[in-house]
Amino acid sequence: MSVQARETEPARSPARSGGRIDASAFASLGPGQLRPGRSADALGGKVPQAVVTARDVEQVRAAVEEARSKKLGVVVAGGGTRLHVGNVPGAFDIKLSTTAIGRIVEQNPEDMTVTCEAGVSLHRLQRNLARTGQRLCIDLPAEDRSTLGGIVAANASGGLRYGFGTPRDLVLGMSVVDGAGRCVKAGGRVVKNVAGYDLVRLFTGSMGSLAVITEMTLRTHPQPDAAATLVFDYAAFSELDAARARLFAAALPLAALDFAADAGSETVVWSLVVRIEGTEHEVAYQGDRVCELAGRDPAQALEEWMSPAHVDAEDGITVRIGARPDGLLSLVHETLLVLRRSGAAVFAGGHLGDGIARLHIPADALTAASAEAVLRATAASAVATRVIERAPSELTRGVDVWSPVPASLDLMRELKRRFDPDGVLAPGRLVGGL
Amino acid sequence: MVAGAIKKVAGYRRGAGNAIEDEGCDTAVFAPSMTLDKNILGQLRAIVGERGIVGGRASLKVYECDGYTLEKAAPQLVVLPETVEQTARVVSLLAGASIPYVPRGAGTGVSGGCLPVEAPVMIGTSRLRRIRSIDLDNRVAEVEAGVVNLEVTRAVEAQGYYYAPDPSSQSACTIGGNVAENSGGPHTLKYGVTVNHLLALELVLPDGRVVWLDRSGDAPGYDLVGLVTGSEGTLGLVTAARVRLLRKPESVTTLLGVFATVADASRAVSAIIAAGIVPAALEMMDALVIAAVEAAYHFGFPTDAGAVLLIELDGLTAGLDELAERVSAACIAEGAKEVRRAGDEAERALLWKSRKRAFGAMGRLTRSYCTQDGVVPRSRLPEIVAVVADVASRYDLRIANLMHAGDGNIHPLILYDESKPGEVERVIAAGNEILTACLDLGGSITGEHGIGVEKLGLMDTAFGAATMAAMADVRDAFNPLGLCNPNKVVPTDRGCIEVVRPRPRGGG
Numbered sequence: 001m002s003v004q005a006r007e008t009e010p011a012r013s014p015a016r017s018g019g020r021i022d023a024s025a026f027a028s029l030g031p032g033q034l035r036p037g038r039s040a041d042a043l044g045g046k047v048p049q050a051v052v053t054a055r056d057v058e059q060v061r062a063a064v065e066e067a068r069s070k071k072l073g074v075v076v077a078g079g080g081t082r083l084h085v086g087n088v089p090g091a092f093d094i095k096l097s098t099t100a101i102g103r104i105v106e107q108n109p110e111d112m113t114v115t116c117e118a119g120v121s122l123h124r125l126q127r128n129l130a131r132t133g134q135r136l137c138i139d140l141p142a143e144d145r146s147t148l149g150g151i152v153a154a155n156a157s158g159g160l161r162y163g164f165g166t167p168r169d170l171v172l173g174m175s176v177v178d179g180a181g182r183c184v185k186a187g188g189r190v191v192k193n194v195a196g197y198d199l200v201r202l203f204t205g206s207m208g209s210l211a212v213i214t215e216m217t218l219r220t221h222p223q224p225d226a227a228a229t230l231v232f233d234y235a236a237f238s239e240l241d242a243a244r245a246r247l248f249a250a251a252l253p254l255a256a257l258d259f260a261a262d263a264g265s266e267t268v269v270w271s272l273v274v275r276i277e278g279t280e281h282e283v284a285y286q287g288d289r290v291c292e293l294a295g296r297d298p299a300q301a302l303e304e305w306m307s308p309a310h311v312d313a314e315d316g317i318t319v320r321i322g323a324r325p326d327g328l329l330s331l332v333h334e335t336l337l338v339l340r341r342s343g344a345a346v347f348a349g350g351h352l353g354d355g356i357a358r359l360h361i362p363a364d365a366l367t368a369a370s371a372e373a374v375l376r377a378t379a380a381s382a383v384a385t386r387v388i389e390r391a392p393s394e395l396t397r398g399v400d401v402w403s404p405v406p407a408s409l410d411l412m413r414e415l416k417r418r419f420d421p422d423g424v425l426a427p428g429r430l431v432g433g434l
Numbered sequence: 435m436v437a438g439a440i441k442k443v444a445g446y447r448r449g450a451g452n453a454i455e456d457e458g459c460d461t462a463v464f465a466p467s468m469t470l471d472k473n474i475l476g477q478l479r480a481i482v483g484e485r486g487i488v489g490g491r492a493s494l495k496v497y498e499c500d501g502y503t504l505e506k507a508a509p510q511l512v513v514l515p516e517t518v519e520q521t522a523r524v525v526s527l528l529a530g531a532s533i534p535y536v537p538r539g540a541g542t543g544v545s546g547g548c549l550p551v552e553a554p555v556m557i558g559t560s561r562l563r564r565i566r567s568i569d570l571d572n573r574v575a576e577v578e579a580g581v582v583n584l585e586v587t588r589a590v591e592a593q594g595y596y597y598a599p600d601p602s603s604q605s606a607c608t609i610g611g612n613v614a615e616n617s618g619g620p621h622t623l624k625y626g627v628t629v630n631h632l633l634a635l636e637l638v639l640p641d642g643r644v645v646w647l648d649r650s651g652d653a654p655g656y657d658l659v660g661l662v663t664g665s666e667g668t669l670g671l672v673t674a675a676r677v678r679l680l681r682k683p684e685s686v687t688t689l690l691g692v693f694a695t696v697a698d699a700s701r702a703v704s705a706i707i708a709a710g711i712v713p714a715a716l717e718m719m720d721a722l723v724i725a726a727v728e729a730a731y732h733f734g735f736p737t738d739a740g741a742v743l744l745i746e747l748d749g750l751t752a753g754l755d756e757l758a759e760r761v762s763a764a765c766i767a768e769g770a771k772e773v774r775r776a777g778d779e780a781e782r783a784l785l786w787k788s789r790k791r792a793f794g795a796m797g798r799l800t801r802s803y804c805t806q807d808g809v810v811p812r813s814r815l816p817e818i819v820a821v822v823a824d825v826a827s828r829y830d831l832r833i834a835n836l837m838h839a840g841d842g843n844i845h846p847l848i849l850y851d852e853s854k855p856g857e858v859e860r861v862i863a864a865g866n867e868i869l870t871a872c873l874d875l876g877g878s879i880t881g882e883h884g885i886g887v888e889k890l891g892l893m894d895t896a897f898g899a900a901t902m903a904a905m906a907d908v909r910d911a912f913n914p915l916g917l918c919n920p921n922k923v924v925p926t927d928r929g930c931i932e933v934v935r936p937r938p939r940g941g942g
Contacts, residue, residue, distance in 0.1 A: 112707060168657060192878075195880050195897075197906060197924075199905070201657045222710030249570075251683055278753055279756055281753055284752075322650065326571045384651040387654060407648075407653065414911040415911045434656075
């Protein structure tokens, strides 16, 4: 893939008029719904003027309209678990929280769908779905804080994407308030629908830069009868890569095919982490086949599942890369080699079937040399995509954390201009200043 | 697909004339009667060669409709480019001359998506036929728009792989058309529709530029692959796609559940899902369809059945018998008269042949038929089936029911004879009533066939004004002059400006 990661292109953020918020615009807000911004709300050092916790669509619309009239920057926040991802907003005047828009509207186990509002946490939704033997196949850490609105806005996914896809494959419909203040209903509540343009996919993953998601309908799946997580350890990445190729080519309906690399000590430990699900019989059979293809007995066999591709730490540096599945591990390996030479302890984990990995240097191991090394190694042309998900702000100043700039950036800008004509939603947060 | 020419539409039925006369237009509307400039014709010929030009009334007749035959209109000229470069030059030329055009794949669509409406030129993708690359190590193939759906699977099946979306017309329909319509098929219940299997698209924009839209590796920015898929060729002309290939499952088995009534079969569908089973396919055929396919293929369907369910299970050999037993038990519990399991691959193949060619078999029952396409939440199937029966009796029409029942996607086939006065009008009215009922039940006016020209008039009912405005924004962002497949997806009969006024680009 001939994509150049652009290191130094600065985010193109719209100029700001610096208008002040008029509290009377929020007259409908009750106690506790409007407060001044604090340093804990800051993004890249910018503290918002106000934090608005909307309770319904009308309040979301009022906030968007206030921002439009004063040319203010609005960043939408759910549980705040992914707010560190993205460029520093060109303007950050209103932090608009959707956490209080939190009804589970309708559960339809027979239709395998659920409709919920943006502020519902993943944990709460899963708990409710479990009562009817169902689940949402999105696995993420901090389930109690992650909201569905935030997850869908970020198209956030875990290892189960191998078996079930990302939110883009699971969201069937949504209600949004776009940057023009329009209440748009996209998609529907049925699993198959090709009426009109697929606005659902446009908004999913748009990082709150086109619209504020208020409600969505998602596809659910049955809970499996049985499941297991098998972890296999390898001393060399090449052994793991060979096992990956065998499993990727096998006719096994794996739920997840992840890896982890711990370069925290003298030697690197490579692990293959496989999730299998099905009937008891199927899980037993698959377990045997997976061991055979992995070429060894598992170091661990667990009932629960947690993808090793997530980074819990709220400091240090975290970089997400995308590459062809067959080139991902050698790329991670080379990066780890470089970083170990600079003396940094590094963790890596990712989704082997989709060619996605995260590299993380913890804060206590982060040096100027190791930070530069990880950015340089992942800027190589072999990397299809790179997102600097978390880094000390001095490292990303003037750098677009998203790369590459897509060939279709002008089309994206045109969409942004039409859905957010005043540039108030997450200004400059996304790639290329979107 | 269907004989029966109904009516010829020279231009678009909704107020094309008004648009031309309306004041405020700052560009002339390309009138349908206008003949193509000789100079343009010469330049097109120079780009694609003599073999790439189809003209003349007899040859153009092939292109006057797709599988939706209630409306017909032949283009003045069909251009068949052989490469993406040629396609881009053709589009540039037409854009420069403000000539509207319509893209076309194999013409197997069923909503008139490639009907030329105020578009004198048709750009066919039938010569864009190369499979550019197959990369089994990464389970990806890059194929051009004119490659036939089934050819992708044929190219990789010896190695144990396949391309999952399998519309009934898969031996004729093309990947480009599949992308335009976001095509489904019987196996979408478990494996999803076209958009779930796409990594990247090569798109010739309406201004003639070629751009790759790439979502692989969680690429930053908006999901334009998702947005363009299903846009019915109104956002640009897709010339190639990078598609995901799947590994063939270890085992497949197909069951046939026989029921006395459609209602019993519908309840069995819900019972199977409620048991936590996601079959690869879950199809329903009612008595009329059974009679037609039995006459055509002699599978041995019980002709006294009110409905049959075709249930396919795939996955590990280890689990299949157990799943089949559970499905069988669910069917029996809901009143199935009998549940058969295909004995071998030949029997399974015949079952699927019967199902996939059911449309064709309908010709044995009727002179013409209209295939409707609507969706309801799966649990509302019994209600919509009752609506269809009621509509049939009130409009005095025979309606056969074919359903992707697992998806809640119904295909009522409305049988008619166009030689009977007023029958076509009744077919259209009956179809609209069924679709409106789908909306009332929380569903959609199309699950896989698209809006085309057929359902344009229902869009406002299906979506409110704000959503329609948002969709118009999407079209205008890609296709600001409206030259690429005009008058589709988003109604443009609100005045001329949406069709022809060049919008300012960039800035704010």
